[in-house]
Amino acid sequence: MAKQQASTPHNMTATLTPCSITLKQTESTLEAAFSGAWVLAADIPPLSPVLAQLDNKGVKRLVFAMQGLGKWDSLLMTELIRLIDEGKKRGIDVDTRTLPEGIQGLLSLVYAVPEPTGRQRSAAPTQWLAVLGTAGLDLYQDGQAFIGFIGELALSLLALLRGKARLRPVDFWRQIQDCGPSALPIITLISLLVGLILAFVGAVQLALFGAEIYIADMVGLGMSRDMGGLMAAVIMTGRTGASFAAQLGTMQANSEIDALKTMGFEPLPFLVLPRLLALICMMPLLCLYADVVGIAGGALVTVNFFDISLVQYIERTASAIHLKDFSMGIVKCAVYGVLIALSGCLRGMQCGRSASAVGDATTSAVVTGIVFIVIADAVMTLICNRLGI
Structure with a gap:
């Protein structure tokens, strides 16, 4: 599901509700309120103000408000994923429970299998004993397969x-x-x-x-x-x-x-x-x-x-x-x-x-x-x- 609603043609850009992000901080919680039509034809606002606010050491939690959200498509998903990833990098708890059900389903698919990185692969070096054990198990399984094949x-x-x-x-x-x-x-x-x-x-x-x-x-x-x-x-x-x-x-x-x-x-x-x-x-x-x-x-x-x-x-x-x-x-x-x-x-x-x-x-x-x-x-x-x- 790339879109919840059909995207608006470019010649109808003027009829779209302007999209915007309103920030509101309460103690350690930062609320990002999305409003307007977040579609490919819209003139989207930059995320730099939100990212600058996330750099504030007093922000420990990020929530979203979607009451004023109009039409949306994959553009909104891209921006939300970027905010979620940036929040996780800064150690901020990102609450996605207030998002629409369709967006939550797409996000669950996106983060179902985390993308492997070189740092993750090298974070836990394999010990020589584990390598030896794995080689022994592979040899045992190959021996079983070879004997069964001969039979x-x-x-x-x-x-x-x-x-x-x-x-x-x-x-x-x-x-x-x-x-x-x-x-x-x-x-x-x-x-x-x-x-x-x-x-x-x-x-x-x-x-x-x-x-x-x-x-x-x-x-x-x-x-x-x-x-x-x-x-x-x-x-x-x-x-x-x-x-x-x-x-x-x-x-x-x-x-x-x-x-x-x-x-x-x-x-x-x-x-x-x-x-x-x-x-x-x-x-x-x-x-x-x-x-x-x-x-x-x-x-x-x-x-x-x-x-x-x-x-x-x-x-x-x-x-x-x-x-x-x-x-x-x-x-x-x-x-x-x-x-x-x-x-x-x-x-x-x-x-x-x-x-x-x-x-x-x-x-x-x-x-x-x-x-x-x-x-x-x-x-x-x-x-x-x-x-x-």
């Missing part, structure tokens, strides 16, 4: 195996295209550079002992056992995991997931399973491709900068790498694929209903995925070392 996905997989899950093959093959062939250019570039870097770093030390031939061993074992799959997983987290979170988050923000539920489609089998299965299928293949490209990058350095032929490099690599080395990298990369898909889809399903929430979900998916990958790599590496693999 729901397991049930969806069982339903798929029984032929009761609604999964469109076209969605699965579309995700295969996105997770596999479309990712080859960036996988090629990063894997080639990683192989070059491993070869240069190893050559600096091995050249001191005249053992440059062992560059092939270091690059081959490093790429096949760990670095190939790890770098491919990190790339896919930033590329595909973020894409999953953004796609599902946008659908959540646009209420498309709610629409699927209304039509009888379960979101997890219909949206999450194609992405999860596609990434699990493609990550081992991307790992093998990254291993080959990384080894080729090491060959570029070894052959061009050291007295080693390409045939020697290939023979040394073949003698150093065994099937278990490739198998270890493939198994790790399959686990990484599961973690990437879980992180991206979980954050997307948890997304809020705004555009900023989509960005937050995408960022959280990338961070969560990389953290899970590093932790999983460390755990699997320790297990393999203890088992002597």
Whole structure:
């Protein structure tokens, strides 16, 4: 309600009752009497006399008298809000009970939610213990959500195996295209550079002992056992995991997931399973491709900068790498694929209903995925070392 009565046209300004403010002070109470038509077309008096009177130390209370008030609109509300705010700044008790009922209703809406200020936000500094407790609670809630999400996905997989899950093959093959062939250019570039870097770093030390031939061993074992799959997983987290979170988050923000539920489609089998299965299928293949490209990058350095032929490099690599080395990298990369898909889809399903929430979900998916990958790599590496693999 911006106006109680219709505003008066500008060509009828002369017919309006002139508006004025009359001040009357009784002991510590200042009464401001409003009279006339307080509308946008009126010639309003300045508030400076009222503000000057409020600066008087003897004024402890401000009241309003509206018996002579005529037509009014948002102009009167603006002036009243200014007086109320100035009175509160000076520690004066402002009594609004004498205002008309319509004005009181509008004021209650204005002051229902106080505007936050920087001073209010910084008035109570957060203690480190509160920060630690909040982080612990967030971690606990995320753990619960992650475990519940895994359980729901397991049930969806069982339903798929029984032929009761609604999964469109076209969605699965579309995700295969996105997770596999479309990712080859960036996988090629990063894997080639990683192989070059491993070869240069190893050559600096091995050249001191005249053992440059062992560059092939270091690059081959490093790429096949760990670095190939790890770098491919990190790339896919930033590329595909973020894409999953953004796609599902946008659908959540646009209420498309709610629409699927209304039509009888379960979101997890219909949206999450194609992405999860596609990434699990493609990550081992991307790992093998990254291993080959990384080894080729090491060959570029070894052959061009050291007295080693390409045939020697290939023979040394073949003698150093065994099937278990490739198998270890493939198994790790399959686990990484599961973690990437879980992180991206979980954050997307948890997304809020705004555009900023989509960005937050995408960022959280990338961070969560990389953290899970590093932790999983460390755990699997320790297990393999203890088992002597």
